[in-house]
Structure formats: C-alpha cells, structure tokens
Amino acid sequence: MQYLLQLLISGLAIGAIYGLIAMGFAVIYKSTGLVNFAQGEMTMITAYIAWTISTTVSGNVFVVAFGAILGAILLGLVIERVVMRPMLGEPVFATVMVTIGLAVILRSAINFIWDAYPHGLDVAMGREIVRFGGMGVRTGQMAVIATLLVLLAAIWAFIRYSKMGVAMRAVAADDRTALLMGISATRIHALAWAASSVIAGIGGVFFRPVLRSVANDVPTRTQGVSGNHPGRARRRARLRPRRPPDRHR
Amino acid sequence: MPTTLPIPTCSTAPQATPAPDCLLEFRNIRIVYDNAIEAIRDVSIAVPEGGIVALLGSNGAGKSTLLKAMSGILYTEEGVIENGSIRFRGEDVHRLPPDELVRRGIVQVPEGRRVFAALTIDENLQMGGYTKTSADARERRDKVFVLFPRLYERRDQIAGYMSGGEQQMLAIGRALMTDPSLLALDEPSLGLAPLIIDRIYEVIVRLRDELKMTVLLVEQNAQRALDIADYGYILETGRVVLDGTAKKLTANEDVQEFYLGISSGDRKSLREVKHYKRRKRWLS
Numbered sequence: 001m002q003y004l005l006q007l008l009i010s011g012l013a014i015g016a017i018y019g020l021i022a023m024g025f026a027v028i029y030k031s032t033g034l035v036n037f038a039q040g041e042m043t044m045i046t047a048y049i050a051w052t053i054s055t056t057v058s059g060n061v062f063v064v065a066f067g068a069i070l071g072a073i074l075l076g077l078v079i080e081r082v083v084m085r086p087m088l089g090e091p092v093f094a095t096v097m098v099t100i101g102l103a104v105i106l107r108s109a110i111n112f113i114w115d116a117y118p119h120g121l122d123v124a125m126g127r128e129i130v131r132f133g134g135m136g137v138r139t140g141q142m143a144v145i146a147t148l149l150v151l152l153a154a155i156w157a158f159i160r161y162s163k164m165g166v167a168m169r170a171v172a173a174d175d176r177t178a179l180l181m182g183i184s185a186t187r188i189h190a191l192a193w194a195a196s197s198v199i200a201g202i203g204g205v206f207f208r209p210v211l212r213s214v215a216n217d218v219p220t221r222t223q224g225v226s227g228n229h230p231g232r233a234r235r236r237a238r239l240r241p242r243r244p245p246d247r248h249r
Numbered sequence: 250m251p252t253t254l255p256i257p258t259c260s261t262a263p264q265a266t267p268a269p270d271c272l273l274e275f276r277n278i279r280i281v282y283d284n285a286i287e288a289i290r291d292v293s294i295a296v297p298e299g300g301i302v303a304l305l306g307s308n309g310a311g312k313s314t315l316l317k318a319m320s321g322i323l324y325t326e327e328g329v330i331e332n333g334s335i336r337f338r339g340e341d342v343h344r345l346p347p348d349e350l351v352r353r354g355i356v357q358v359p360e361g362r363r364v365f366a367a368l369t370i371d372e373n374l375q376m377g378g379y380t381k382t383s384a385d386a387r388e389r390r391d392k393v394f395v396l397f398p399r400l401y402e403r404r405d406q407i408a409g410y411m412s413g414g415e416q417q418m419l420a421i422g423r424a425l426m427t428d429p430s431l432l433a434l435d436e437p438s439l440g441l442a443p444l445i446i447d448r449i450y451e452v453i454v455r456l457r458d459e460l461k462m463t464v465l466l467v468e469q470n471a472q473r474a475l476d477i478a479d480y481g482y483i484l485e486t487g488r489v490v491l492d493g494t495a496k497k498l499t500a501n502e503d504v505q506e507f508y509l510g511i512s513s514g515d516r517k518s519l520r521e522v523k524h525y526k527r528r529k530r531w532l533s
Contacts, residue, residue, distance in 0.1 A: 089325045163375060163383070170365045170376045177363040179322050182351030182380040182427060 006135050013141035016148040017203045023148075023155060024200030030159060031168035031192035032084075033092060037099040039200055041106035042079070046072040046201025048114050051121045059122060068205055069198055076197030080190045088175070088186070121205065144206040151199060168192060272298040272463045273319070273355070273431050278333035278343075280314055280487075282326065288314045290487040291333070296431065301457055301464040303474035303495065305508060306484035312467045313360055315484075316433050319465075320357050321347040337431070352380050354430035360467075361439060362420040366409030370400055373408050373419055377426025386426065393422040396452065414445035421452065432456065433465040438473055446470075450477055471508035475499050483508070 021043055028036045036042075050068035057063060083102055087095045110116075129136040159165035167188055171178045175185040273296040280289035289311045296302045304312050317323050318330055321343070335343040337355060345353075365373050374393060378386030394401040397418045403411065408419055417437055424432060434453065438446040454477050456462040468474035475481055481498045483491040491504065498504050 163379065166368065166372045166375055167379060169368060170372075173365045173367055174363055176322055176325055177359055177365070178376070179325070179347040180320055180351070180357055180359055181376050181423065182348040182356075183376065184346070184348050 002134055005133075009135070009137055009141060013144050016144045017206050019148045020144075020151070020203030020206070021200050023151065024196040024203070027155065027196040027199060028192055029172075031172050032189055033172045034095055034099065036196070037096065038079070038103040038106055039196070041103045041110070042072075042075060042197050043200040043204035044110060045075055045106060045204075046197065047121065047204035047207060048110060048119075049075075050201075050205045051119050052114075054121055064121075065205070068201055072197040072201035073194045075201075076194035077190055079197070080186075080193035084189065084193065085186055088189075121207075140206070147202060147206070151202070155195075155199075164188070164191065270298050271295045272338065273465065274336040275315065275319075276334045276336060278315075278318065278335065279331045280311070280318055280323065280328055281331050282314075282328045284327075284329075288328070288487055289318075292484070292487070292489050293333075294482055294489065294492075296463060296465050297480070298430075298463050299457065299461050300479040301453065301466055301477055303471075303478035303481040304465060304467045304484060305469075305471045305474060305481060307469065309486070310484040311487040312484055313435055316357050316435050316465070316467060318343065319350075319355060319433060321345055321350050348380060351427050351429075354428070355433070356424045356427045356429040356431070357433035357435060358417075358420045358424045358437065360435035362413070362416045364408040364411075364416050364419050364423070366407070368408055369405050370408055370411075370419055371404045373423050374400075374404075374426050377423035380427060385428070389426045389428055393425050396425070396455070397422050413441055414448070417441060417445070417449055418452075421449070425456075429462070431463045431465065433467065435467045436469060437466075438468065438470045446473060453477060471504070472510075475509075 021039060024039050024043070025036060028034060028039075046068055049071035050064050053067040054064045057067065079102065083098060084095070087098055128139045130139060130142070131137075159168060167178070167183050168191075170181075171183060171185045171188045178185050178188075275292055275294040278289055278292050279287070281287050292311070292315065294302075294304070294315070304315065306312050314323070314328065317326070317328065319335060323329065330343050334341050337350075337353060342350060342353065342355070365376060368376070371390075374390050375386065378389055381389065394404075399415060400419060400422055403415070408416065411419065421432075421434070421437070437449050437453070441449070450473060453464055453466065457464055466474050466478060475495045475498055478495040481492065481495050482489050483498070483504065491498065491501065493501070499509070
C-alpha cells in the first residue's frame with residue numbers, strides 16, 4: 001500500500017511535468033488557434049539553457065531559474081517574430097506544418113550547439129526527502145506539483161478575466177476582426193509564444209530532479225526484472241554495451 | 250492647381266463637391282491584390298464630417314476593398330495601395346497600422362458582423378474598447394447599453410447564440426466602443442429581416458443626428474441606403490461611375506433602373522436589358 005502511494009506521488013510529479021508542457025500547447029492554441037509541434041523541442045532547449053547556466057555560471061537555483069525563464073521568453077519571442085509572423089493570415093494547415101519544420105530545426109540546433117547526450121541538471125535544491133507516514137517525497141516532486149497547480153490557476157484566471165486574456169481568445173477566434181478593433185494581433189501572439197515557452201520550459205527544467213528521484217527511490221521495472229532474472233540481464237548486457245556512467249540517467 | 254485647392258478639401262471628388270470640411274478622403278486611389286488583380290482603379294471619395302455617405306455597387310465592385318484599405322488591413326489579403334492616398338482630418342493615414350487608425354477614430358463594422366462568437370456580449374464590447382483605458386471603456390459601454398438595451402439584457406450571454414439582428418447590434422456597439430469619429434458599416438442589412446433592418450437604420454440615423462457621428466455606409470441595398478444617406482457614390486468594377494446627393498441619385502434614371510429596380514415604361518425582355526446594360530456603360 002505504501003509502495004503504491006509512493007508510486008502515485010512519483011506518477012503525479014511526472015504527470016505535472018507533462019501537464020506543464022500541455023499547458024504550453026494550450027496557451028498557444030488559445031491565442032493563435034494553432035497546434036505547436038515544436039513544443040517539445042522548446043521545452044528541451046530551455047532545459048539545456050538551464051543546464052548550461054548551472055554548469056558555467058552558477059548552480060544557485062534562483063540564478064538558474066531566472067536565466068532559464070529569460071532564455072525561454074527570448075526563445076518564444078524569436079520564434080514568433082522570425083517563424084510565425086510571416087505565416088499570419090496563411091491557412092492553419094500550412095502554419096502547423098511550419099511548426100513541424102521548426103521542431104526539426106530546433107532538434108538539430110540542440111545537437112549543433114550542445115550534444116546529443118543526456119545531462120544531469122544539478123541545482124542545490126529539490127533533493128531533500130521529506131518523510132511523512134513512512135513515505136519519502138522529494139521536495140522537487142512537491143515543487144513541480146505545486147508549480148503546476150499555481151500556474152494552472154493563474155493562466156486560467158488570466159485568460160478568463162484579464163483584458164489581455166480576452167484579447168487572446170478574440171485573436172484566436174478572428175484575428176482580422178481583432179485588428180479592426182485595434183487589437184495588435186502580433187503583440188498578442190508574441191505574448192502567447194513567450195508565455196508558452198516559459199511554461200513548457202519550467203516543465204523541462206523540472207524533468208531532471210523529478211525523473212532522477214523516481215529512478216533512485218523506486219525500483220523501476222527494468223531494474224526489478226533484471227534483479228530477478230539474471231539470465232535476461234546478461235543477455236541484455238551482451239546485446240548492449242554498457243554506457244559510461246556519466247551518460248547514464 | 251495646388252494654390253487654388255485649400256487642404257483639406259473634398260474637391261478631388263470627380264463631380265460635385267459635397268461639403269467643405271471633409272473628414273475622410275480617398276484620393277485617386279488604386280488597389281491591387283496579389284500584384285495581379287486590380288480591385289480599385291483611380292477612385293476618389295470624400296466623406297464630409299457629420300453626414301452619411303453611401304457607397305453603393307454590386308458584388309465585387311470594390312466597396313469592401315475600400316473599407317479594408319481605410320482600416321489598414323489590406324495586407325492580410327495581399328492587397329497593396331499602389332497609388333493615391335487616404336486622408337483623415339487632412340493627414341495621410343494609409344500607411345498607419347490598424348490599431349493606430351482605431352486610436353485616431355476610424356472604425357468599421359465588418360461585413361457579416363463577425364462578432365467573437367465564443368465570447369460573451371460583455372467581452373465583445375470589452376474588445377471594442379481595447380484601445381481605451383478601463384474607466385473610459387466602462388463609460389463607453391454604458392452609452393452603448395443605452396443605445397441598445399437589448400445588449401444590456403443579454404450581456405452575459407455567448408454572442409454566437411444571439412440572432413442575426415442582435416449580432417449586428419453587438420457589432421455596431423463593439424465598434425462604438427472605440428469612440429470613433431468615423432464609423433464605416435459594411436452591409437449592415439446583409440441577411441436580416443426587413444423589420445430588423447429598419448431598426449438598424451434607425452440607429453444609424455440616430456448616430457448621425459444625436460452623436461454627430463460621420464457614417465460611411467457600404468450597401469448593396471441601394472434603396473435603403475439612399476433613404477438615409479446625404480450623399481452617395483456608385484462603384485462599378487473598381488471605379489466610381491456616379492456620385493451625387495442622395496436625392497439626385499434616387500432621381501437618376503439609370504440608378505432607378507439598375508439599383509432601385511424601378512422599371513421605366515414598358516417591360517423589356519432580359520435580352521434587351523442585357524444589351525442595354527452593355528451599351529450604356531457608366532460614365533459614357
């Protein structure tokens with residue numbers, strides 16, 4: 001039972017990450033009517049930016065968070081200006097295809113700028129284990145769930161009640177009429193891309209602390225299986241050369 | 250001669266000058282879509298302050314294109330003003346972005362109403378007042394509610410569920426939220442029952458008489474428009490073919506025949522009418 005609850009919390013934490021990424025999709029959809037296929041890549045780039053800051057500048061969690069958010073905002077604004085704005089007024093299908101192209105470009109850009117190996121983002125926080133009722137929960141896991149809930153409420157209230165939020169919905173519904181009312185559709189789009197990039201980026205940055213804590217606290221299926229069946233583990237070892245430890249997640 | 254033409258002036262209109270102080274003016278404008286299709290060819294139109302100017306013409310004459318040029322949204326359809334200018338209060342405005350035009354007091358109610366269907370009436374009006382401060386917007390909204398009590402009754406409803414007439418009222422109300430000095434209406438009678446059209450037109454007249462608003466009324470329904478307009482222009486395939494006071498246009502034999510559906514004398518066969526139409530080109 002306890003094990004189940006432990007798994008449940010870990011699952012919720014991972015779910016919260018996916019929730020953040022999904023919210024990134026939703027913000028862009030709400031204001032532009034587009035599905036952004038490059039959302040995953042944008043998430044990844046922000047995570048890489050956070051990692052770069054943590055290894056080169058400072059591992060301080062606030063420095064990393066500030067830098068990553070700034071980077072995410074810039075990323076969103078640049079994508080909107082360079083890639084999406086020329087597509088204004090073009091058919092939705094064509095624009096969605098452009099985001100697929102953008103995904104390929106961003107993925108390759110990561111290989112080009114950094115590399116294709118997994119890295120561990122190490123900030124000084126989120127590793128402490130809080131115990132209650134015999135269960136251990138990492139503060140990182142709690143933080144990601146709390147972040148999701150707070151952002152969810154904030155974004156909902158923003159889109160529902162604020163003037164900018166209503167304008168987002170208006171632009172998504174009919175951007176030309178929005179223009180006629182003096183709403184600058186491009187400014188609204190830029191805001192949406194920046195916000196979406198930040199939200200998804202937060203998800204990306206949380207990936208490492210949350211997933212690692214899963215791997216460390218809970219025996220994953222592969223570990224369990226290999227422990228019980230040495231023969232299979234040996235077969236797997238023969239088939240796949242062992243990866244160097246620093247690349248191992 | 251420039252020296253004899255005081256600026257701003259309405260004297261570039263091809264024929265009679267409607268009024269000396271003119272709010273909006275299209276000057277020898279030429280609009281091309283996609284670098285290929287000439288939608289407007291050398292059109293000059295003057296809209297005097299405080300009047301209703303009707304812009305008439307059949308489908309594809311270029312009426313809506315002129316309004317899009319006025320609101321600065323031609324670029325969304327690959328349209329370009331190749332020649333001429335649009336002047337508002339004596340200033341060139343055809344290079345300004347749409348939001349700046351709204352701030353200066355030009356607004357249009359687009360063809361087909363185009364209310365934000367998923368938004369409530371209140372939110373639709375709020376979007377009309379986007380360029381205003383929230384205090385100003387609230388004040389404007391109360392004025393709109395006075396003009397359209399129906400909107401007040403239903404202000405928390407989703408706009409898409411309203412009837413066509415109510416949507417048209419909302420579209421006009423939303424445009425009034427911008428506090429315009431020039432209100433352009435693109436076919437406000439489109440798809441509405443005659444009784445509803447009467448009410449919309451009553452409001453347009455009230456806007457001119459009570460709020461001293463200048464109205465540019467684009468219509469296919471020439472009869473209705475000329476009933477309330479002070480001045481009219483008739484557009485055909487991108488050119489102004491006739492203009493004059495509403496009274497003069499209504500009395501014009503050709504306008505009666507082609508736009509008002511009043512037959513003069515004997516009934517002609519369709520073939521004769523077609524032949525006649527081809528022979529008698531406007532401006533000839």
